[in-house]
Amino acid sequence: MPTFDRNLISDVRGILVGNADDAGLKSGVTVLTSDAPFTASVSVMGGSPGTRETDLLAPDKLVEQVDALVLSGGSAFGLDACSGVSETLRLQNRGYTAGPAIVPIVPGAILFDLLNGGDKSWSENPYRELGRNAYLSASKAFDLGTEGAGYGALTATLKGGLGSASARIGEISVGALVAVNPVGSVTPENSRHFWAAAFEQNGEFGALGPDPNTGHSGAPFGHKIAPLEQRNTTIAIVATDAKLTKAECYRLSVAAHDGIARAIVPAHTPFDGDLVFGVSTGHFDLPEDRAIALTRIGALAATCLARAIARGVYAARPEAGDLLPTWSETSPT
Template sequence: MLSADQNLITDVRGVLVGNAASPTLKSGVTVLTSDAPFTASVSVMGGAPGTRETDLLAPDKLVDRVDALVLSGGSAFGLEACGGVSEALRREGRGFQAGTMSVPIVPGAILFDLMNGGDKGWSQNPYRDLGEAAYRNAAATFDLGTAGAGYGALTGTVKGGLGSTSVRIGEITVGALVAVNPVGSVTPENSRHFWAAPFEQNGEFGALGPDPVAGRSGAPFGHKISPLEQKNTTIAIVATDAKLTKAECYRLSVAAHDGIARAIVPAHTPFDGDLVFAASTGHFDLTEDRATALAHIGAVAATCLARAIARGVYSAQAEAGDLLPTWSETSAT
């Protein structure tokens, strides 16, 4: 298996991604959409999630297609980004038809970046406009690192960021998109080697390889912010152009959580709202036993997500007022 063309989730046929952010706010929004509604589900394993319309994505619920998925900073305020995306879609006549109205289906999730040094003294919630701008920016290419929902993200020891990767399995592509903002760390303590290093492809996050020092632990709660004040979260989307049902998307979202556990220590804590959406654009039928194929796609998605987490942190850029250094600024061995 090799990384697909751009090594981005947009290598999945039909997927587009847009970012918008405010340097003053130190926060932003990322939107995944497509030119047609797509199947999606979600799995939440963190202890402090913030979500919108995720109940719709349970396999037994009526709605079986969505128009966009939103990842946002801003904690509960960031859920307003979904409203901006929804309004932009409505103007285009997209959404669930209810009489003469189009009702776009736009699930979303947020991360906590309210204590990252940005100016949060707004007079009007900025996330609705950021959501619409991110949707308008949706394209086949997009920035990583200090961008979109990862703009103000922090990990336990260094700046977080927005990451993405992809893999092709025959004609099928699997990709991951993630805003990395965990309480935990993406490297062992006093090390620059990523936990995700065994899965790296083509030097996508530095090619340092696994940590040569055996037995090093993670460095949880390394922020300059007290652990009692931390509300973090890693929020992600995995996608495939294989044709999956809503129930199969749910199983894919569950399997993909392994990628968070491989790349972040500790993961799924009470302080994190760790969440993975899974999306299927449905361009290719599965040609083998469905359970076997789904197991294979799930394993690949987990690896993609682990790689995307490291790539997001690796790609972060330093900016004025940062509370933590970028990975590239660290000098640990």
């Protein structure tokens, strides 16, 4: 599985990503955008999603392309990050045109990080400005771990974080971006081995391999879940530079959910808002047999997402006031 030097979703042609966060708040925003509108759809499989404009991404809806996607902390308050991005895009004359009006299309999703030890006593919602700053910082290079939408993320046993990974099939590239904040765990109980270890590339999250106690099947030997009042969530974007229709982007997002199930136990619970956006920047034609090509791209997107989840937790850094340890702080087994 060839990867790129960056091993980030920005290896997909046209993709840019920006982060903005607040250490006191222990929360932040991540924005994915491009220099041109891109095709997108979404699949929601968690029981507690928080979203903006995702209905528009259904294959039967009118608008075919979007200007940016937002992943944010802050629960329902974090949806205001989309407004900050939308306002900035409008000032740049970017958006869907309806006569003289310009309307930026900025769907978004949020995760619950209101009980992570950060100061949430703001008098003015901070997420609009965080969204604006994340959009303005968008580039090919961005950091993982305690960054952006993953800044205050938690898993059942460890700090979560922002993760990304990429791969390619011939000239077509595929990538994943994820804020890892699940009710479930990313490692078996009392283990540093990631559930996603079978998919690791080039030692990207520690090269420990699978936990020997889980056996070949990877079936759970033991796992914990977060306190249910946290109402966590894993929110992700998978992208390719192959030319996909809106309906094919939806199939891409559905296939990528396998990556969440491979990397988090349990996944897609009633208490998670697990969601995956599927994106195409449309640089390369698919081969004649589109169904086979889409199957391969979807399988690669799922693998990238599993890797990205482990990378996000692996890269998390310890900070004052943390409620859970980082992966790097746990004892070797």
